[in-house]
Amino acid sequence: MLQAGAIQVCITPPIGVELAGYGPRLGRYSRDLHDDLTAQALVLDDGHSRYALITCDLIALSPALVRQVRREVARRTRIPPEHVMISASHSHTAPTTQAFRDWGAPDRAYVRSIGRIMAGAAAAAEQRLQPAHLSVAHTEHNELAWNRTGKDLLDTTVEVVQLTADSGQPLALLVHYACHPVMLGPKPVISADYPGALRRMLGAQFPGAVVLFANGACGDIDPLSNRAVWGKATFEDVDQAGAGLAAAVVRALQQPTAVDDVDILARGVTVEFAYNIPSLEVIRKQIAHFSTEARALGNQPEDFKEVTGEVKMPRFWLRYYKALEARLMAGEQPACVVAELQAFTIGDVLALVAIPAEVFTEQGLAIRQRSPFRHTLPVCYANGLYGYLPPRAEYEKGGYTASLAAAAYDAPPYQADVTDRLVSGVERLLG
Numbered sequence: 001m002l003q004a005g006a007i008q009v010c011i012t013p014p015i016g017v018e019l020a021g022y023g024p025r026l027g028r029y030s031r032d033l034h035d036d037l038t039a040q041a042l043v044l045d046d047g048h049s050r051y052a053l054i055t056c057d058l059i060a061l062s063p064a065l066v067r068q069v070r071r072e073v074a075r076r077t078r079i080p081p082e083h084v085m086i087s088a089s090h091s092h093t094a095p096t097t098q099a100f101r102d103w104g105a106p107d108r109a110y111v112r113s114i115g116r117i118m119a120g121a122a123a124a125a126e127q128r129l130q131p132a133h134l135s136v137a138h139t140e141h142n143e144l145a146w147n148r149t150g151k152d153l154l155d156t157t158v159e160v161v162q163l164t165a166d167s168g169q170p171l172a173l174l175v176h177y178a179c180h181p182v183m184l185g186p187k188p189v190i191s192a193d194y195p196g197a198l199r200r201m202l203g204a205q206f207p208g209a210v211v212l213f214a215n216g217a218c219g220d221i222d223p224l225s226n227r228a229v230w231g232k233a234t235f236e237d238v239d240q241a242g243a244g245l246a247a248a249v250v251r252a253l254q255q256p257t258a259v260d261d262v263d264i265l266a267r268g269v270t271v272e273f274a275y276n277i278p279s280l281e282v283i284r285k286q287i288a289h290f291s292t293e294a295r296a297l298g299n300q301p302e303d304f305k306e307v308t309g310e311v312k313m314p315r316f317w318l319r320y321y322k323a324l325e326a327r328l329m330a331g332e333q334p335a336c337v338v339a340e341l342q343a344f345t346i347g348d349v350l351a352l353v354a355i356p357a358e359v360f361t362e363q364g365l366a367i368r369q370r371s372p373f374r375h376t377l378p379v380c381y382a383n384g385l386y387g388y389l390p391p392r393a394e395y396e397k398g399g400y401t402a403s404l405a406a407a408a409y410d411a412p413p414y415q416a417d418v419t420d421r422l423v424s425g426v427e428r429l430l431g
Contacts, residue, residue, distance in 0.1 A: 002262040003045040004163040005128030006172035006210035009121045011056060012036045012190060013095050013110045020059040020104030021092030022186040022231070024302070024316050024408075028104060034191040034235060037094055038199070039114075040212040041121035042163070042172050043079065045129055046264045051083045051344055052122045053174070053352070055212040057192040058088040058114075062098030062106075063340075063356070063384035065115055072119035077126045083266045085342055085354045086118065087214050087382040091181040093191040098385060101323075101410040102316055132163045132171055135256035136350055136375050141248035144194070144241055145179045148222040149399070153361050155217065155368075158248045159377050161350065162256060170209035173202060175249055176377040178216030178364060183223045183238050185231020194223065197242020202249060214352070214379045217364020219388055219401060261347030268343070271425035273386065274336040275412040283325050290318040320407045333412070337386050341429050350375045353426055354382035357389045358401070363419050367426050376430070385409075392416045 018029050037057035044051045052073060070081035096104055097111045142156045161174040181193035192199075195213040202211045223241060225233040233241075278286075293314035302313045327333035342354040351373040357380065364378045387409035388401040395402045395416040406413040 001047060002132050002134055003129040004042065004132035004171050005125040005130065006040065006042045006163070007121055007125045007128060008038050008040045008210050009117055010036050011039045011114055011117055013107065015190065017095050017107045017110055018104050019093055019188065019190070020096035020100060021182070024102035024313060025186060026102055028186060028188060030190045031188040032190070034189050035196050037190065037192055039118055039121055040210050041118070041125040042174065042210065042212055043122060043125040043129060044264060046262050049083060049264070050077070050079045050126065051264055051266060052079050052085070052125070053212065053344070054084070054086045054118050054122060055214055056086070056088055056118065057091050057196060058094050059090055059092055059096045060098050060381060060385040061086055061088050061383070065097045065111060066383050068115045069118045072115065073122045076119060076123040079122065079126065082268060084122070085344060085352065085379070085382060087354065087379050088385070089181055089192065089195045089213055090215050090381045091191070091193045091195065093184050093187060093189060093193055099410065100408055101320060103408045131166050134259045134262055134346070135162045135164070136160065136259060137162065137252035137256040138375065139248050139252035141177065141245055143244050144223055145221050146224045146227045147220055147361065148226065149220045151220070154221070155361050155365055158245065158252055159375055160249050160252045162253060170206045172210045172212065173206060173249070174212045174214060175245070176214045176216055176379070177245060178218040178221055178361065180218050180222050182231065183225050183233035183241060185233070191238070194238050194241040194245065197239045198245050201243050201246035205246070205250060214377065215381055217359040217361055217367070217378050217380055219358040219360040219390065221361060259346060259349050261349070263347060265345045266342070267345065267429055269341050269425055269429045271339050271341055271421055272336045273339055273389065273418050273421060274415045275334070276415045277328070277333065277335070277412045280325065280328060283321050283328070286321045287318065287325065290314045290321065294318050317407070320410070323410065324412065339386055340383055341425050342383055343429050345373060345430070348373060351430055352377050352379050353429065355380045355422070356382060356384035357386050357422070359389050359422065360391055360419070362391050363389070363423055366423050370423070370427055371430050373430065387411060389414065389418045389422050391419050
């Protein structure tokens with residue numbers, strides 16, 4: 001007999017913490033709070049073992065924080081570390097827990113506290129375990145997502161996992177959808193963006209239910225509000241977006257499919273994502289070039305155009321290449337990232353696939369199409385974040401996600417076969 005327990009807790013940081021995302025904006029400190037950031041913990045017990053899914057309103061989780069939370073959850077509960085999955089919504093009006101280069105620094109005191117809060121949430125959710133029934137549903141919602149690369153390729157699927165008590169009372173809803181939470185642009189205001197509005201709307205319609213949001217393969221997906229004017233949406237726009245997605249969830253739940261086989265498995269594999277590391281000769285040429293540009297710039301501010309146009313950031317690139325040179329000279333630059341791919345599977349019906357990266361629609365669709373499970377949810381920004389895994393076309397055109405974004409993660413760009421490695425790794429994971 002399946003048991004489930006869930007809880008939502010507040011993780012709002014102190015006003016004044018630096019927010020992450022939107023480019024090299026050192027000093028983008030929050031000056032106000034619009035809505036609280038929250039974390040949700042869902043614990044499942046299938047009669048054999050226990051599992052925890054934690055979702056949160058952060059832009060990113062560091063692998064170190066994930067390890068810390070898993071250890072603490074295992075210490076305080078009957079849930080082993082390998083049965084814990086942690087996913088961030090990727091809201092850009094929220095802080096980060098991992099280091100970016102000039103993209104918003106983590107607040108150390110906040111990072112220390114957030115790990116304890118998440119582990120405590122999982123422990124509290126375990127205390128709330130009660131007999132439960134699981135059902136899945138899905139629908140399409142095409143009024144929120146937009147492919148910002150100019151392609152028509154979209155995955156507008158809304159996946160919903162519902163847990164209900166014997167009485168029929170909803171205990172938890174997991175909503176999966178793929179879209180960057182970047183409606184608000186670089187406002188210095190703390191907000192969960194549209195996932196927060198989604199939870200408020202669903203909370204009003206399903207009183208007592210804990211609403212979890214897991215983001216999908218949205219590396220090339222922005223909200224429709226950014227198509228006309230980028231990053232200028234109002235909070236009223238955000239509420240409308242959340243309401244529209246909530247309406248799709250309600251529509252999907254009109255025809256749920258009960259899952260009778262609730263045997264849960266936690267699966268894991270590691271995948272190597274190789275870096276395309278430039279030679280020291282190339283790096284030193286770049287250092288010389290950007291040193292000249294930085295001197296010419298003098299006291300003038302650097303020019304960073306967030307969506308289109310030329311990026312001129314000589315100081316940013318100078319620091320980046322100097323750091324890369326230093327790591328290479330010291331023998332401290334790894335040749336690859338060894339990333340964990342994790343999955344929770346339930347029978348032959350449902351697979352939650354945790355991917356610690358930003359993944360494009362093309363790869364998200366490939367993962368769904370090749371999966372043997374009827375409902376496959378690529379949960380991105382999960383168990384850490386190793387940057388963008390862009391498709392080959394992005395490397396061929398020298399796109400943002402293949403070059404500047406890699407520097408923001410303070411790493412060399414990946415080899416162009418990185419997405420092939422990802423998709424084959426997920427196939428191995430689910431096979």
